[in-house]
Amino acid sequence: MAIKAPLRRTGPAAAVSAPAAPRGAVAAANWRESLFRRAVTGVVIALALVWLVPVAWTLDTSIKPETSTIIIPATWKVSGPTLSAYSAVFSATDLGRWYLNSAIVTVIVTVLTVITTSMAGYALSRGKFRGKGFLFALILAGIMIPPQALIVPLFRELQSVHLINTYWALILPQVPAPISVFIFKKVFDGVPVEIEQAATVDGAGWWTAYARIALPLVRPTIAAVSIFTFVWTWNNFLWPFLAATSPTMMTIPVGIGTVVSGVGVVNALQMASAVLGALPLVLVFLFAQRQIVEGVAGTGLK
Amino acid sequence: MAQIVLDQVDKVYAGGVKAVAELSLDIADGEFMVLVGPSGCGKSTALRLIAGLEELTDGTIQIDDQVVNDLPPKDRDIAMVFQNYALYPHMTVEQNLAFGLQQRKTPKDEIHRRVAGVAKMLGLEDYLKRKPAALSGGQRQRVAMGRAIVREPKAFLMDEPLSNLDAKLRVNMRASLSQLHDRLNVTTVYVTHDQIEAMTLGDRVCVLRDGVLQQVDTPQNLFNHPVNLFVAGFIGSPAMNFTMARLERPDGSGPGAGKAAVSFAGYQLPLSAEMISGRPGLESYFGREVILGIRPSDFEDASLADAGWARMPVTASVTEELGSEILVMFLLDTPPVENKDTAALATDEDEDEAGISLAEGKTLWTARASARSRISAGSGVELSVDTSNLHFFDPESGLTIGSKAGEIPAP
Numbered sequence: 282m283a284i285k286a287p288l289r290r291t292g293p294a295a296a297v298s299a300p301a302a303p304r305g306a307v308a309a310a311n312w313r314e315s316l317f318r319r320a321v322t323g324v325v326i327a328l329a330l331v332w333l334v335p336v337a338w339t340l341d342t343s344i345k346p347e348t349s350t351i352i353i354p355a356t357w358k359v360s361g362p363t364l365s366a367y368s369a370v371f372s373a374t375d376l377g378r379w380y381l382n383s384a385i386v387t388v389i390v391t392v393l394t395v396i397t398t399s400m401a402g403y404a405l406s407r408g409k410f411r412g413k414g415f416l417f418a419l420i421l422a423g424i425m426i427p428p429q430a431l432i433v434p435l436f437r438e439l440q441s442v443h444l445i446n447t448y449w450a451l452i453l454p455q456v457p458a459p460i461s462v463f464i465f466k467k468v469f470d471g472v473p474v475e476i477e478q479a480a481t482v483d484g485a486g487w488w489t490a491y492a493r494i495a496l497p498l499v500r501p502t503i504a505a506v507s508i509f510t511f512v513w514t515w516n517n518f519l520w521p522f523l524a525a526t527s528p529t530m531m532t533i534p535v536g537i538g539t540v541v542s543g544v545g546v547v548n549a550l551q552m553a554s555a556v557l558g559a560l561p562l563v564l565v566f567l568f569a570q571r572q573i574v575e576g577v578a579g580t581g582l583k
Numbered sequence: 584m585a586q587i588v589l590d591q592v593d594k595v596y597a598g599g600v601k602a603v604a605e606l607s608l609d610i611a612d613g614e615f616m617v618l619v620g621p622s623g624c625g626k627s628t629a630l631r632l633i634a635g636l637e638e639l640t641d642g643t644i645q646i647d648d649q650v651v652n653d654l655p656p657k658d659r660d661i662a663m664v665f666q667n668y669a670l671y672p673h674m675t676v677e678q679n680l681a682f683g684l685q686q687r688k689t690p691k692d693e694i695h696r697r698v699a700g701v702a703k704m705l706g707l708e709d710y711l712k713r714k715p716a717a718l719s720g721g722q723r724q725r726v727a728m729g730r731a732i733v734r735e736p737k738a739f740l741m742d743e744p745l746s747n748l749d750a751k752l753r754v755n756m757r758a759s760l761s762q763l764h765d766r767l768n769v770t771t772v773y774v775t776h777d778q779i780e781a782m783t784l785g786d787r788v789c790v791l792r793d794g795v796l797q798q799v800d801t802p803q804n805l806f807n808h809p810v811n812l813f814v815a816g817f818i819g820s821p822a823m824n825f826t827m828a829r830l831e832r833p834d835g836s837g838p839g840a841g842k843a844a845v846s847f848a849g850y851q852l853p854l855s856a857e858m859i860s861g862r863p864g865l866e867s868y869f870g871r872e873v874i875l876g877i878r879p880s881d882f883e884d885a886s887l888a889d890a891g892w893a894r895m896p897v898t899a900s901v902t903e904e905l906g907s908e909i910l911v912m913f914l915l916d917t918p919p920v921e922n923k924d925t926a927a928l929a930t931d932e933d934e935d936e937a938g939i940s941l942a943e944g945k946t947l948w949t950a951r952a953s954a955r956s957r958i959s960a961g962s963g964v965e966l967s968v969d970t971s972n973l974h975f976f977d978p979e980s981g982l983t984i985g986s987k988a989g990e991i992p993a994p
């Protein structure tokens with residue numbers, strides 16, 4: 282009996298294809314994903330507005346004439362925008378001096394914090410000495426102590442060595458940062474130890490292995506710790522308020538606080554000083570946002 | 584160049600884990616010594632003890648006649664190549680090569696000259712400005728080698744430097760390493776778990792197991808005259824075949840009467856007087872059980888082999904055609920040898936992986952046959968055995984009976 286060969290189609294339609302997925306199911310899945318994306322976008326926009334509206338209101342108020350700021354109902358409309366509030370801040374206050382104080386304190390605290398906590402983290406990661414575990418636990422315990430609880434003993438200690446109203450009174454208590462020690466230790470734990478062992482065999486001592494080998498490998502963490510320390514120190518109000526009683530030693534948050542309390546309710550002036558106080562931080566974020574994101578992701582902190 | 588001497592070196596970790604036990608080893612000036620063994624045998628620990636990256640528990644290490652027990656790594660004038668290369672990721676190739684010289688306050692001109700020379704030697708001239716992330720595995724390996732060579736140390740220590748390379752590149756780099764050693768003639772201690780690397784690279788090979796030195800000898804001597812079951816089974820690929828056997832001189836008046844033979848699993852292989860006399864002490868084992876070892880390379884398809892060889896008719900379970908040869912796997916109707924040494928060989932890194940059991944209570948052997956053979960799986964075949972190369976082991980101690988190398992492992 283002759284066996285017929287199966288019919289063979291030729292041309293583009295000849296390609297054997299797998300059974301097509303039901304069109305309806307694919308479309309439904311795409312629609313659900315699109316709806317989800319839109320919903321998420323909506324939530325994100327709403328949250329962003331919640332954050333942006335006060336900032337926008339601050340900017341808006343700061344360029345209004347003072348009389349426009351007390352109109353009821355309040356309005357976004359700016360009739361006759363003016364920078365008089367800004368010029369009043371500069372002329373009526375020692376803002377330039379406050380900027381300088383904040384800059385000096387913040388930069389030195391940031392540098393010293395990164396240096397000391399990275400060295401401590403490296404020692405805890407790589408060092409072999411008795412009591413290492415206990416020491417690390419002790420440092421971690423420091424994270425659980427609220428800074429406010431230390432204010433009185435700290436003040437008395439610095440007063441006893443006549444450092445109150447000096448830059449050192451503002452700087453020294455803000456340098457120790459247990460959380461930064463923890464972060465650096467964890468990051469150094471993740472650096473392959475063979476790299477430093479190779480450096481040791483090549484002739485590097487402890488300091489060279491730390492400074493030239495290990496430290497460059499944790500640049501994102503250095504950036505993250507620097508940024509967090511900078512922001513925290515710049516915005517710190519309580520300790521500088523207590524430790525720097527002289528007007529010439531005030532930092533920005535303390536100085537702006539005196540503007541608020543010193544002149545009563547002067548809305549445009551207050552908003553202008555708030556904008557000027559926050560401006561350096563905003564600029565830091567604008568220029569360093571990539572490093573901030575990388576650093577936060579790298580340290581696992583939120 | 585320098586001699587390295589380990590004398591009764593012990594390394595005991597916290598918890599009592601003995602990684603290296605009373606290791607004594609003399610490495611001659613300019614020698615390429617390979618430390619080989621399964622995972623956890625202490626070979627890397629021994630290397631790190633020489634480097635100074637681990638502290639000795641007991642014993643002494645001398646480099647160039649100087650006891651270095653208390654010297655930090657940077658003062659021992661050794662250079663090390665790590666398994667994962669340990670290149671400095673934030674430095675360029677040129678900076679990686681120069682780093683060790685900078686630490687030793689070498690003048691800049693000298694650094695530049697040496698770096699350029701090593702880069703040329705290893706073909707790295709075009710990569711000097713690149714960072715390690717932009718290099719391939721083989722290039723990184725050469726940079727790691729270059730970082731060691733540029734220092735012109737007394738000795739090189741290499742911890743499985745080829746293990747991260749693909750098979751083809753590994754073969755090429757092995758040849759390069761060998762040429763480099765011939766050219767530089769620097770004392771080299773090389774750690775590997777790959778016995779093929781050990782056999783091809785080493786002037787001598789030191790086999791370690793559980794921190795204890797088993798045997799140190801030339802590759803060919805290790806292959807031909809292993810001192811115990813472990814060395815016999817570890818060296819050689821495919822591994823040596825083992826079975827329980829009995830040494831006999833059959834009684835009666837038949838053709839085999841009075842002639843020495845070894846019997847196992849229904850087979851009987853004749854033993855020549857020359858072979859017996861070449862193994863002192865074997866005579867005392869007649870009438871007793873021993874462990875018999877036959878290397879796969881001592882088999883051949885009988886149709887292609889010397890007519891004088893003994894014959895073994897078998898049924899091939901599996902054949903593997905490798906192009907240049909055929910591996911024939913067949914079953915012997917006898918249980919596998921139960922000995923601590925063979926158990927240690929069977930347990931390796933991948934012990935969690937379950938293989939498909941082919942043997943099921945029988946012993947699976949491997950024979951190597953010529954590529955011209957027509958053996959196929961499932962078919963009966965007659966194999967010839969070169970009985971002049973049989974190995975016999977004491978079932979209690981696992982030591983080779985009559986081994987020339989073996990009463991005491993040579994340091």
